[in-house]
Amino acid sequence: MGTLHFDSSDLGVTEDFLSRHYARMRIGNGTPESSRARIRREAMPGVSVDELDLDFDMRYAVTPLQKICLCVVHEGTIQDHSFGDVVEDAFGPGDVVSFAPPELPYEGRICGARYNITMLDPGLLSQVAATAPGAAPGPVRLTGHRPVSDAAALHLKRTIVHVRDHVLADPEIASEPLVTSTAAQHLAASVLAAFPNTALIRPTGTDRHDSHSATLRRAVAHIEANAQDPLTVAEIAAASHVTVRALQYAFRRHLDATPLEYLRRVRLAHAHDELRDADPADATVTAIAARWGFHHSGRFAALYRAAYGRTPLRTLTGT
Structure with missing residues (x-):
C-alpha cells in the first residue's frame, strides 16, 4: 500500500516527475496560461488508482508496462492515442478505455486534461476468469480497448470510484488483506465485464460432469478452513481439482450461489x-x-x- 502526492507549477519538475513515476513524457513547447500539475496516487497490492489534473498540453510515449492500464477522462481530451500498428483513437470527458495491451507500447497527447489512471496486474483477470480445460496455459487477454456497452463502462467507473474512495482512502481499511484482495478481484471482474476478452463463460461438458456434490464438498471444506485468508476463485477451484467454470457451475447447481457469495x-x-x-x-x-x-x-x-x-x-x- 502507498500514497503519492505531487503539486507543482514548474514544468521542468513536472516533466521529470512524470517520466520517473509513469513513463517518458514531453511537455509541449510555448508558455501555457497555467503550468500546474496535481497528482495523487493510492495503491494496494496489484492495483493503483491515480488522479491527474494537468493544466497544459504534453505528449507521452510509454514502453510496455506489463499492466492493464485503464483511463477515465473527466475533463479535457487525450488525442492521437495509438498502440500496435493500426489502433488510433481520441478520448474525451466520460470516456473509459483500456490504453493498450500490457505487452505493447503506446503514445499520444494530453490536452489540459483531468483524468484517472487505474493500473492492475493482468494476473488478476485470470484469477476471476474461467479457462478452457486442456487449453494451453496463458493469461486472459482483453481483445478491445473500448467497453462493450455504456452500462458496462458506467459499472467499471463506479467500481474504480468505490475502490478509490472506500478502500484506498482509508489506511485502516486498506491495511486489511481480505479487504484488498476482495476489492482487487471485484475490480478485475468489472474489467472483464466491461471489455471484450478471451475468457470463456459457459461451462463445457467436462465442467458439467465435474460439478457434482463431491466437488462442492471439497470446495466448501477449503473455504471454511481458509476463510481468514485472501482467497480467489482460481485457488478454490485448484483445491477442488476442477476448473473455475466447473466450480462455479457446482455452486450454482447445488447452492444457487457463486463461490464468492458462499x-x-x-x-x-x-x-x-x-x-x-x-x-x-x-x-x-x-x-x-x-x-x-x-x-x-x-x-x-x-x-x-x-x-x-x-x-x-x-x-x-x-x-
Missing part, C-alpha cells in the same frame, strides 16, 4: 461470532467487519441484518 456468507458468520464474543470496550464493528473483508460499513450492516435480524452494533453491545 465465501462471503462464511466470513459474515465469523464476523457474527466475533461480534458476539467481543468486549465492546475493546472492539468496534468497523474493525471486526474489515478483518473479515467487509470494507463498506453500510453494506455490511445490511448483509448482517438480513442474515441475523439485528444490527451488528446490537450484537456487539448485547442489547
Whole structure:
C-alpha cells in the first residue's frame, strides 16, 4: 500500500516527475496560461488508482508496462492515442478505455486534461476468469480497448470510484488483506465485464460432469478452513481439482450461489461470532467487519441484518 502526492507549477519538475513515476513524457513547447500539475496516487497490492489534473498540453510515449492500464477522462481530451500498428483513437470527458495491451507500447497527447489512471496486474483477470480445460496455459487477454456497452463502462467507473474512495482512502481499511484482495478481484471482474476478452463463460461438458456434490464438498471444506485468508476463485477451484467454470457451475447447481457469495456468507458468520464474543470496550464493528473483508460499513450492516435480524452494533453491545 502507498500514497503519492505531487503539486507543482514548474514544468521542468513536472516533466521529470512524470517520466520517473509513469513513463517518458514531453511537455509541449510555448508558455501555457497555467503550468500546474496535481497528482495523487493510492495503491494496494496489484492495483493503483491515480488522479491527474494537468493544466497544459504534453505528449507521452510509454514502453510496455506489463499492466492493464485503464483511463477515465473527466475533463479535457487525450488525442492521437495509438498502440500496435493500426489502433488510433481520441478520448474525451466520460470516456473509459483500456490504453493498450500490457505487452505493447503506446503514445499520444494530453490536452489540459483531468483524468484517472487505474493500473492492475493482468494476473488478476485470470484469477476471476474461467479457462478452457486442456487449453494451453496463458493469461486472459482483453481483445478491445473500448467497453462493450455504456452500462458496462458506467459499472467499471463506479467500481474504480468505490475502490478509490472506500478502500484506498482509508489506511485502516486498506491495511486489511481480505479487504484488498476482495476489492482487487471485484475490480478485475468489472474489467472483464466491461471489455471484450478471451475468457470463456459457459461451462463445457467436462465442467458439467465435474460439478457434482463431491466437488462442492471439497470446495466448501477449503473455504471454511481458509476463510481468514485472501482467497480467489482460481485457488478454490485448484483445491477442488476442477476448473473455475466447473466450480462455479457446482455452486450454482447445488447452492444457487457463486463461490464468492458462499465465501462471503462464511466470513459474515465469523464476523457474527466475533461480534458476539467481543468486549465492546475493546472492539468496534468497523474493525471486526474489515478483518473479515467487509470494507463498506453500510453494506455490511445490511448483509448482517438480513442474515441475523439485528444490527451488528446490537450484537456487539448485547442489547
